[in-house]
Amino acid sequence: MASRKKVPLSDPDRYREVLTAARAVLAEVGYERFNMDLVARRVQASKATLYQRWPSKAALIIDAIHTYQARPDCPDTGSLVEDFRFLGRWAVTQTNADTRGLVIGLLEGSRRDEELARLYLERMQQGGPDLAQLVVQRAAERGELAPEVDAEILQDLIGALYLFQLLVRGVPPDEQLIDRVADGIIGPLSAKRATTAAQQTQGNPP
Amino acid sequence: MASRKKVPLSDPDRYREVLTAARAVLAEVGYERFNMDLVARRVQASKATLYQRWPSKAALIIDAIHTYQARPDCPDTGSLVEDFRFLGRWAVTQTNADTRGLVIGLLEGSRRDEELARLYLERMQQGGPDLAQLVVQRAAERGELAPEVDAEILQDLIGALYLFQLLVRGVPPDEQLIDRVADGIIGPLSAKRATTAAQQTQGNPP
Amino acid sequence: MASRKKVPLSDPDRYREVLTAARAVLAEVGYERFNMDLVARRVQASKATLYQRWPSKAALIIDAIHTYQARPDCPDTGSLVEDFRFLGRWAVTQTNADTRGLVIGLLEGSRRDEELARLYLERMQQGGPDLAQLVVQRAAERGELAPEVDAEILQDLIGALYLFQLLVRGVPPDEQLIDRVADGIIGPLSAKRATTAAQQTQGNPP
Amino acid sequence: MASRKKVPLSDPDRYREVLTAARAVLAEVGYERFNMDLVARRVQASKATLYQRWPSKAALIIDAIHTYQARPDCPDTGSLVEDFRFLGRWAVTQTNADTRGLVIGLLEGSRRDEELARLYLERMQQGGPDLAQLVVQRAAERGELAPEVDAEILQDLIGALYLFQLLVRGVPPDEQLIDRVADGIIGPLSAKRATTAAQQTQGNPP
DNA sequence: TATGAATGAGGTTTCATTCAT
DNA sequence: GATGAATGAAACCTCATTCAT
Numbered sequence: 001m002a003s004r005k006k007v008p009l010s011d012p013d014r015y016r017e018v019l020t021a022a023r024a025v026l027a028e029v030g031y032e033r034f035n036m037d038l039v040a041r042r043v044q045a046s047k048a049t050l051y052q053r054w055p056s057k058a059a060l061i062i063d064a065i066h067t068y069q070a071r072p073d074c075p076d077t078g079s080l081v082e083d084f085r086f087l088g089r090w091a092v093t094q095t096n097a098d099t100r101g102l103v104i105g106l107l108e109g110s111r112r113d114e115e116l117a118r119l120y121l122e123r124m125q126q127g128g129p130d131l132a133q134l135v136v137q138r139a140a141e142r143g144e145l146a147p148e149v150d151a152e153i154l155q156d157l158i159g160a161l162y163l164f165q166l167l168v169r170g171v172p173p174d175e176q177l178i179d180r181v182a183d184g185i186i187g188p189l190s191a192k193r194a195t196t197a198a199q200q201t202q203g204n205p206p
Numbered sequence: 207m208a209s210r211k212k213v214p215l216s217d218p219d220r221y222r223e224v225l226t227a228a229r230a231v232l233a234e235v236g237y238e239r240f241n242m243d244l245v246a247r248r249v250q251a252s253k254a255t256l257y258q259r260w261p262s263k264a265a266l267i268i269d270a271i272h273t274y275q276a277r278p279d280c281p282d283t284g285s286l287v288e289d290f291r292f293l294g295r296w297a298v299t300q301t302n303a304d305t306r307g308l309v310i311g312l313l314e315g316s317r318r319d320e321e322l323a324r325l326y327l328e329r330m331q332q333g334g335p336d337l338a339q340l341v342v343q344r345a346a347e348r349g350e351l352a353p354e355v356d357a358e359i360l361q362d363l364i365g366a367l368y369l370f371q372l373l374v375r376g377v378p379p380d381e382q383l384i385d386r387v388a389d390g391i392i393g394p395l396s397a398k399r400a401t402t403a404a405q406q407t408q409g410n411p412p
Numbered sequence: 413m414a415s416r417k418k419v420p421l422s423d424p425d426r427y428r429e430v431l432t433a434a435r436a437v438l439a440e441v442g443y444e445r446f447n448m449d450l451v452a453r454r455v456q457a458s459k460a461t462l463y464q465r466w467p468s469k470a471a472l473i474i475d476a477i478h479t480y481q482a483r484p485d486c487p488d489t490g491s492l493v494e495d496f497r498f499l500g501r502w503a504v505t506q507t508n509a510d511t512r513g514l515v516i517g518l519l520e521g522s523r524r525d526e527e528l529a530r531l532y533l534e535r536m537q538q539g540g541p542d543l544a545q546l547v548v549q550r551a552a553e554r555g556e557l558a559p560e561v562d563a564e565i566l567q568d569l570i571g572a573l574y575l576f577q578l579l580v581r582g583v584p585p586d587e588q589l590i591d592r593v594a595d596g597i598i599g600p601l602s603a604k605r606a607t608t609a610a611q612q613t614q615g616n617p618p
Numbered sequence: 619m620a621s622r623k624k625v626p627l628s629d630p631d632r633y634r635e636v637l638t639a640a641r642a643v644l645a646e647v648g649y650e651r652f653n654m655d656l657v658a659r660r661v662q663a664s665k666a667t668l669y670q671r672w673p674s675k676a677a678l679i680i681d682a683i684h685t686y687q688a689r690p691d692c693p694d695t696g697s698l699v700e701d702f703r704f705l706g707r708w709a710v711t712q713t714n715a716d717t718r719g720l721v722i723g724l725l726e727g728s729r730r731d732e733e734l735a736r737l738y739l740e741r742m743q744q745g746g747p748d749l750a751q752l753v754v755q756r757a758a759e760r761g762e763l764a765p766e767v768d769a770e771i772l773q774d775l776i777g778a779l780y781l782f783q784l785l786v787r788g789v790p791p792d793e794q795l796i797d798r799v800a801d802g803i804i805g806p807l808s809a810k811r812a813t814t815a816a817q818q819t820q821g822n823p824p
Numbered sequence: 825t826a827t828g829a830a831t832g833a834g835g836t837t838t839c840a841t842t843c844a845t
Numbered sequence: 846g847a848t849g850a851a852t853g854a855a856a857c858c859t860c861a862t863t864c865a866t
């Protein structure tokens with residue numbers, strides 16, 4: 001009921017609260033409708049206060065996205081399928097109901113702001129390309145890749161299916177999706193699988 | 207320089223000119239900055255003229271996107287790889303430098319407008335899921351799919367990699383991409399590969 | 413269903429149809445929202461057609477009000493009450509559900525247009541002041557007016573109560589109102605009443 | 619010349635200045651032509667400032683009319699004529715050169731806005747019906763009403779003649795009008811008059 | 825003559841940003 | 846430093862009026 005009074009933005013909790021609110025607003029109403037008033041009202045601060053910390057709307061959005069930007073450790077399970085599963089699960093970990101809105105907001109925002117463009121890529125590539133590239137490289141070195149497989153395309157596979165599910169299917173990707181991609185696509189593409197499959201096949205009959 | 211005078215919008219060429227301009231504007235400045243003035247100035251018409259034909263900004267965008275919306279015939283080459291290659295190439299056909307901007311505009315717009323949401327899906331699924339589903343089904347019936355392959359995920363593969371290239375890599379997908387996906391991913395996943403893999407497996411052991 | 417085609421405005425019926433429509437629109441949406449499109453659509457004509465006959469919106473409204481503007485014959489029943497009743501009933505005759513809207517429209521319009529101002533007065537005074545003045549004068553000459561009665565104010569009585577009912581009570585004045593005013597106000601004010609009252613007074617006591 | 623700088627609307631004087639300006643604008647140009655720019659320019663504020671306090675044009679108008687809305691105490695002089703005179707004079711007190719414009723504005727506005735409709739009635743009935751009803755009731759109880767007089771109609775008499783003078787005659791009602799109505803109409807209608815009339819009648823015959 | 829269509833000139837409202845306390 | 850308030854610069858949309866057929 002009573003509106004919070006004069007909690008300074010220098011308070012880290014307060015600061016983070018604003019960024020969280022900004023992300024929520026962006027996710028909810030989209031980039032076009034995002035505005036300072038919405039954020040200010042949500043955290044019961046004045047617009048002027050926000051402008052004290054962030055020189056512009058873009059700056060606030062940028063900062064809001066920056067936060068919590070984490071990267072997983074590079075997996076090295078010795079198996080392409082499992083490495084990919086790890087990366088995928090980690091991405092799922094970062095995903096929630098807001099993610100679609102956030103990604104679309106970043107996409108739209110990136111049309112107007114270089115910094116947002118950079119952030120969008122970072123976000124999209126959390127545990128993405130860079131690590132995926134490494135993982136695939138190692139798999140290739142282990143001879144785990146069928147020779148006709150296009151390694152470069154393979155790198156993007158998980159990210160691509162994640163994005164497709166999110167933006168086209170409109171469903172936040174979950175562990176199940178990751179498993180189906182890992183087992184139903186990456187697996188069949190990795191050479192070892194042949195063996196594994198063979199073993200499985202062998203194990204099944206009798 | 208000299209402003210065209212009173213070319214009626216009923217003239218189909220003029221009509222299409224407006225839609226083309228609208229698409230260009232959307233692609234260039236994004237959904238947020240898209241506005242009737244920009245379009246009006248570009249086609250040297252008055253805003254009121256546009257409002258005569260399109261009752262709102264959203265309606266104009268919707269119509270602009272609708273146009274040229276086509277679907278390919280469903281391919282049936284007898285080979286999954288070739289069917290997919292056909293669908294992919296057809297999508298490439300519809301792609302140009304504006305496509306990324308357009309897709310982002312549709313995504314952002316779809317947050318505010320049901321109709322745009324529908325159009326976005328349509329656009330994203332031109333020759334997409336529906337046909338891809340059919341193609342994969344037929345391949346399965348032909349026994350062309352390795353048994354462990356997840357058919358449902360497979361359907362989305364081309365679309366997903368197309369979208370990833372477009373939105374994350376920022377490069378309009380081209381035939382080369384399609385070929386790499388077809389030959390480097392779909393190919394290895396098709397049953398023929400099973401044979402190949404078997405041969406390889408046979409070759410590897412001793 | 414089929415829209416009437418090209419009935420010329422020179423056709424008197426068509427002409428009057430437009431004016432009727434204009435009056436209806438004015439009554440329905442008020443002066444502020446009145447616009448040529450509304451009228452045009454209602455009579456299935458184009459705005460340009462209307463502008464051919466009427467040089468401006470104001471001209472159309474003016475003309476629309478002009479029509480059917482009639483005046484009653486001056487009553488001379490020999491009794492003030494009956495003369496007033498006649499005038500009042502005549503006004504009721506000209507009244508319908510649209511009247512309130514029309515009067516308000518005229519009032520608002522008269523702020524912007526001299527001609528409308530004149531028309532408003534005419535409308536308000538149909539069978540109003542001029543005739544009322546005559547009627548009261550004659551009554552005075554007949555000695556029908558109690559001496560303390562203010563004749564000039566008396567003239568306005570019926571009109572005033574009509575207007576009050578219309579604009580404040582929001583109910584179109586009807587015959588009942590007129591009768592109540594005639595018998596319940598004008599009657600008691602006329603000298604004859606004194607007699608009547610005297611008789612009644614005589615009759616009432618023991 | 620020099621534009622006032624940033625005088626806050628929270629300043630009560632400034633606030634009232636805006637409302638006064640709004641009333642003036644409404645009175646001067648009418649409801650149709652009333653617009654925020656006119657008000658803003660007149661008080662040297664920006665339209666956005668006005669919109670901060672009043673969410674819409676209608677809201678501003680409503681508030682402008684609300685202010686100064688007062689009601690007189692209910693008179694109880696023991697004489698119908700004097701009670702009515704009191705109410706009438708009070709109404710005159712609230713009347714000035716703008717009143718006609720304001721009332722017309724309210725009438726037109728009330729076609730589009732429920733709240734304005736309510737306000738119009740309130741304004742029209744300041745010291746109107748409610749109190750008039752009471753006053754007439756008391757007079758009836760005192761036996762001050764001639765028996766044939768229609769009490770309900772009588773209640774509206776002063777208001778009606780006030781409105782007629784204002785809207786039809788185009789003259790702001792003044793004390794003189796009130797006195798003429800009181801003495802020249804109400805007086806003759808009150809029972810005391812019966813006596814007087816009787817005396818006069820007695821004097822007239824021979 | 826009737827009409828479909830175009831348009832200039834507003835009018836309402838929104839929002840990023842800036843002052844003044 | 847936080848805030849209430851002000852504001853310029855658009856953006857969307859409407860309407861009286863005018864063209865061209």
